[in-house]
Amino acid sequence: MANPAAAPAAMPPMRGAMLVVASMALALATFMNVLDVSIANVSIPAMSGDLGVSISQGTWVITSFAVANAIAVPLTGFLTQRFGAVRVFISSILLFVIASFLCGMSTSLGMLIFFRVIQGAVAGPMIPLSQSLLLSSYPKAKAGLALTIWSMTTLVAPVAGPLLGGWITDNISWPWIFYINIPIGLLAAGVTWALYRKRETPTRQVPIDYIGLALLIVWVGALQIMLDKGNELDWFNSTQIITLAIISLVTFCFFLVWELTDVHPVVDLSLFRKRNFWSGTLSLSVGYGIFFGNVVLLPQWLQQDMGYTATLAGAVLAPVGLLAILLSPLVGKNIAKVDPRLFATLAFGVFALILWMRSQFTTQADFVTIMIPSLIQGIAMAAFFVPLMTLIFAGLTPDKIPAASGLSNFVRIMAGGFGASIYTSNWENRSVVHHAVLTEHINFANQVSDAVLNMLTKMGMTQQQALSFVNNLINQQAATLAANDLTWLSALLFIALTGFIWLIHPPKTRSAATADAGAH
Numbered sequence: 001m002a003n004p005a006a007a008p009a010a011m012p013p014m015r016g017a018m019l020v021v022a023s024m025a026l027a028l029a030t031f032m033n034v035l036d037v038s039i040a041n042v043s044i045p046a047m048s049g050d051l052g053v054s055i056s057q058g059t060w061v062i063t064s065f066a067v068a069n070a071i072a073v074p075l076t077g078f079l080t081q082r083f084g085a086v087r088v089f090i091s092s093i094l095l096f097v098i099a100s101f102l103c104g105m106s107t108s109l110g111m112l113i114f115f116r117v118i119q120g121a122v123a124g125p126m127i128p129l130s131q132s133l134l135l136s137s138y139p140k141a142k143a144g145l146a147l148t149i150w151s152m153t154t155l156v157a158p159v160a161g162p163l164l165g166g167w168i169t170d171n172i173s174w175p176w177i178f179y180i181n182i183p184i185g186l187l188a189a190g191v192t193w194a195l196y197r198k199r200e201t202p203t204r205q206v207p208i209d210y211i212g213l214a215l216l217i218v219w220v221g222a223l224q225i226m227l228d229k230g231n232e233l234d235w236f237n238s239t240q241i242i243t244l245a246i247i248s249l250v251t252f253c254f255f256l257v258w259e260l261t262d263v264h265p266v267v268d269l270s271l272f273r274k275r276n277f278w279s280g281t282l283s284l285s286v287g288y289g290i291f292f293g294n295v296v297l298l299p300q301w302l303q304q305d306m307g308y309t310a311t312l313a314g315a316v317l318a319p320v321g322l323l324a325i326l327l328s329p330l331v332g333k334n335i336a337k338v339d340p341r342l343f344a345t346l347a348f349g350v351f352a353l354i355l356w357m358r359s360q361f362t363t364q365a366d367f368v369t370i371m372i373p374s375l376i377q378g379i380a381m382a383a384f385f386v387p388l389m390t391l392i393f394a395g396l397t398p399d400k401i402p403a404a405s406g407l408s409n410f411v412r413i414m415a416g417g418f419g420a421s422i423y424t425s426n427w428e429n430r431s432v433v434h435h436a437v438l439t440e441h442i443n444f445a446n447q448v449s450d451a452v453l454n455m456l457t458k459m460g461m462t463q464q465q466a467l468s469f470v471n472n473l474i475n476q477q478a479a480t481l482a483a484n485d486l487t488w489l490s491a492l493l494f495i496a497l498t499g500f501i502w503l504i505h506p507p508k509t510r511s512a513a514t515a516d517a518g519a520h
Helices: 016-041 044-051 060-072 075-083 085-104 109-123 126-137 140-171 181-199 210-229 239-261 269-273 275-305 310-334 340-358 367-382 385-393 398-439 447-458 463-501 512-518
Strands: none
Touching (some): 016 181, 075 085, 075 398, 085 109, 085 181, 269 398, 275 310, 275 340, 310 367, 340 385, 340 463, 385 398
16 A cells, blocks of 8 residues: 655755745645545534435535545555656546535535545545655755645644635535635646646556455445444344445455455555554554544534534634644654654643543533633644654554555544544434433423423413423533533543553654654
8 A cells, every 4th residue: 555655756856936836736735635624524514404414414424535535545656656646646636626516516415425435535645645746846855844834734724624614604605615626726736737747757557456445445335334324224223234234344354365365455454463553553543533523523513502603613623723733843843852652642641631621511611611622632633643653654664654654544534434423423322312311300290390391481482382492402401411421431532542652662763754754
């Protein structure tokens, strides 16, 4: 599994204004890609309402993109060697633009998910190739500067995404969160082609593991569909869910056997024999899955149960990137001097702290109270990716690093899609449980509830209207308690994951540039 993270060919570095423009064009493509993930989170309630589906079904828009994107990552190396890095990168941008237009034109959930799958798949090579092209443009001595510029782009997008997505949803309409990619993508593709068309990388015929890729698509796709539809179909009481589970399990077993015996596997599973790789990848992927599940959950709770607009929900999420932008250069500068396990432990500790803070939220929580954990979370974001990728790469020979980067990122992105599905479905389930418990106390034998109902009827409501009003309050409380359950559990999981970090051997020699190259 190749994920080019180093300069694709020994081309002379660019200089002056050309280098500045090239950096901006590549950063713009990366910004568009990362933005498309964060911008959609706050728009799910609006999409769901317009398309006539539940919010949990609306989250399929996010999970379908994530899983398709993860599956496309293994193809990056093959496509680059077969067609050239510049052609693949430009094609990825243009196909992403077309898919974005089609997403905005969708009139049903099925159409939207179909085009989001295409969008996620064609986006697979974009981020690793933007990074490798950028590195090829700078002198080797300035590789750290190139990666800093690249990393800043990926950190600014999560700040702009929720704010922009919320504003567009409230003031224009949700399709424009996809249409906005069109001018950005065309500009990035045009400038990149003008500057890089004569810097194409060498091409050659390379084999690809078609059977392994097909098995990968089937088992991951079946598992994701099972997670997305499980709650709706009552899980294993449904023949469809049972069938999906069997298909996923059987094809996964065949996939393992095939990849371990094929000469040119699409996934190099031998990497999991290294303790640093499996424990680091587990920590990174599960941590990211927990993080992403909560990122999807929070704006839904704010809009559905707290009365927030999409714009306000975006404003709550936006501060996550502020401290990350300030602290990331500090982490990158010191990653070769300080044990990366300390940085990763700090990240997991901060994640646990902010999730515990969110588990204390009530329906009376004000905007500032809800926003403060998002601001603090920036500390964790700065210390999360680069240190863990440094640990994952520790002990690997240089020829194994591209495959390790690709495989770890495939597992991470896939875990994000799974996390979003798991958290959304469990939030619904826990809400039902809390609703049942709370409604047990609403009866005429309970003096408090009887007094409230009498007060509401004296205000002019009918008894039915009063009961409906109380039921809405119970729904709000139940959803909040359910969200608290999940954030509290998430905090415990992050604490538990810290143990896996300390199973990893610290690297004897560390390179911040190498670590940063695989971080995204």
